[in-house]
Amino acid sequence: xxxxxxxxxxxxxxxxxxxxxxxxxxxxxxxxxxxxxxxxxxxxxxxxxxxxxxxxxxxxxxxxxxxxxxxxxxxxxxxxxxxxxxxxxxxxxxxxxxxxxxxxxxxxxxxxxxxxxxxxxxxxxxxxxxxxxxxxxxxxxxxxxxxxxxxxxxxxxxxxxxxxxxxxxxxxxxxxxxxxxxxxxxxxxxxxxxxxxxxxxxxxxxxxxxxxxxxxxxxxxxxxxxxxxxxxxxxxxxxxxxxxxxxxxxxxxxxxxxxxxxxxxxxxxxxxxxxxxxxxxxxxxxxxxxxxxxxxxxxxxxxxxxxxxxxxxxxxxxxxxxxxxxxxxxxxxxxxxxxxxxxxxxxxxxxxxxxxxxxxxxxxxxxxxxxxxxxxxxxxxxxxxxxxxxxxxxxxxxxxxxxxxxxxxxxxxxxxxxxxxxxxxxxxxxxxxxxxxxxxxxxxxxxxxxxxxxxxxxxxxxxxxxxxxxxxxxxxxxxxxxxxxx
Numbered sequence: 001x002x003x004x005x006x007x008x009x010x011x012x013x014x015x016x017x018x019x020x021x022x023x024x025x026x027x028x029x030x031x032x033x034x035x036x037x038x039x040x041x042x043x044x045x046x047x048x049x050x051x052x053x054x055x056x057x058x059x060x061x062x063x064x065x066x067x068x069x070x071x072x073x074x075x076x077x078x079x080x081x082x083x084x085x086x087x088x089x090x091x092x093x094x095x096x097x098x099x100x101x102x103x104x105x106x107x108x109x110x111x112x113x114x115x116x117x118x119x120x121x122x123x124x125x126x127x128x129x130x131x132x133x134x135x136x137x138x139x140x141x142x143x144x145x146x147x148x149x150x151x152x153x154x155x156x157x158x159x160x161x162x163x164x165x166x167x168x169x170x171x172x173x174x175x176x177x178x179x180x181x182x183x184x185x186x187x188x189x190x191x192x193x194x195x196x197x198x199x200x201x202x203x204x205x206x207x208x209x210x211x212x213x214x215x216x217x218x219x220x221x222x223x224x225x226x227x228x229x230x231x232x233x234x235x236x237x238x239x240x241x242x243x244x245x246x247x248x249x250x251x252x253x254x255x256x257x258x259x260x261x262x263x264x265x266x267x268x269x270x271x272x273x274x275x276x277x278x279x280x281x282x283x284x285x286x287x288x289x290x291x292x293x294x295x296x297x298x299x300x301x302x303x304x305x306x307x308x309x310x311x312x313x314x315x316x317x318x319x320x321x322x323x324x325x326x327x328x329x330x331x332x333x334x335x336x337x338x339x340x341x342x343x344x345x346x347x348x349x350x351x352x353x354x355x356x357x358x359x360x361x362x363x364x365x366x367x368x369x370x371x372x373x374x375x376x377x378x379x380x381x382x383x384x385x386x387x388x389x390x391x392x393x394x395x396x397x398x399x400x401x402x403x404x405x406x407x408x409x410x411x412x413x414x415x416x417x418x419x420x421x422x423x424x425x426x427x428x429x430x431x432x433x434x435x436x437x438x439x440x441x442x443x444x445x446x447x448x449x450x451x452x453x454x455x456x457x458x459x460x461x462x463x464x465x466x467x468x469x470x471x472x473x474x475x476x477x478x479x480x481x482x483x484x485x486x
Contacts, residue, residue: 030430032194037423039187041460042180044405047398049177050184054398056161057237058391061376061384063154071151074132074142076112081136084108087302089138090115091295094131097140101129103318106298107149107331109135110313116149127155162244171246172452178241179248179453185234188227195224216407223400226393233390240374243367247451261363266341266355268325300349301326308342308351318346325352333377339368425468 067075084090087106094117095103101119109115114132121129130146133139147155156165163170207228209221227234242248256262298316305314305328312332319326325343332338339357344350357365372378376387408420431439447454 029194030432031435032191033423034431035187035190037425039184039191040423041464042184042187043398043401045460046176046180046184046456047401049173050181050394051398052164053161053174053177053241054391054394056157056164058388058395060154060157060161061388061391063157064376064384066153066157067151070153071142071144074144075114075151077109077114077134077136077141079136080112084115084135085138086296087115087298088295090133090135091117091298093138093140094133095295098129098131098143104128105315105317107313107315108302109133113313114141118146168246174241175245175248175452176456178238178245179450180456181241182235182238183453185227185231185238188224189231192224192228216404219400219404219407223397223404226400227397230390230393230397233386234394236370237374237390240370242450243371244374245452248449251449256363256367259361259363261361263364263368264355264360266327266343267353268319268327268343270323270325270345270352297326297346301328301344301346304328304344304349304351305342308354310338310340310342312338333372334380335378337369337372337378425464 087108091103091106098119101121103117104120105118107116107118115135117131117133119129119131124145126147128146128148129143130149131143132141134141144151146152147158150158159165162174164173207225209225210218211221213221243252253262297318301316302314305316310328310330312330315329315331317327317329326346327341327343329341330338337357339360341355342351343353345352360368369378373383374387376384379386405420410417410421443457444454447457
């Protein structure tokens, strides 16, 4: 989103400046020059990761509608009756249709959605086998291999967005994209603001592109103004994406634990022992548990949870160990959300503990809501539209950035080049000492918290220094400090 005037950024088709109007080129301040160079190189090198993340994220926004098209007859019931059959009868139908595997949970029907009976199987790894049952006639409507509730199509697109179907290795691409997205967004805003302060653009052209300009100026106008309009959304995507990343996400969870701000866990002990506090809910589900001996227990546990005030869609998870409580959790992700949970003694049918969303720490609430919004669930179709708009806007900003790079290329016969020259190096040497004193420790701290940001930034600096050194030696120029701002 760079909007700073750079050497050579006049489009080839732009009219030349009259001699009597010529002015000496204004040298940018050291901080502006440094930020311009960082924004340029980060944009060029990280943009491919952002393009992939935006494209795969855009595809993921349509998963609810895609599920309805592909699996509508399985996920939903044709006729909503007045009274559903007992869960024990529905579980028996599911077990008859799928006799293998360990019963690990049930999600009773809600509205026109079928009951989900979930089985774990060793051959499926972290996947589950879900049998869908019409709650009003106890007939099986279909079976799917799911990933903590996600259908095969949604799981495939989720994996594509998170790791490109490359496992843990592929997760690095999305972490790099999220680690640099906020830097590029904030850096672009600062450059946009500097341009406004310096009076080099009309105010109305800062939030609306100048369509009267041509060449690179018009492209830069679209690049900058679109980026400014998207800034809040891009920062949100970066922050929520990092909480799910491999390394930065682990640091985020550790920070929540240190602040005692993780997601509270409901106690499943029957003697009242409090549970440990978790570091945040960044999974789609839990670990498979041992089977329940009597399917009728599900009806007893569900009745206790409903009596305790848990309305709407819920998930019932049997005890992980004999002699412990079952858990029932609300799973309504659409605002206003419902995430209350209770532990139920399966023998007595009494609630032994509960955890209400209203009592969660603020950071845990924000983390949970942010993740659901990132996945397009929090506000329903409105959430999907906003995410799609952000993805399309980011794609445009990246494409315009690359177009500016091409438009700024020298076209004179004696200076012809395929691409535009980068901003001059050495600007940090003119940076005020106090800025370096504050900035360097901050960058180091951020690089530690976001390892892929710190590692790639260090790599950029090393490569840039080596390229600059090689260029000087090739030209026979003595290696000496460059003037400030160059």
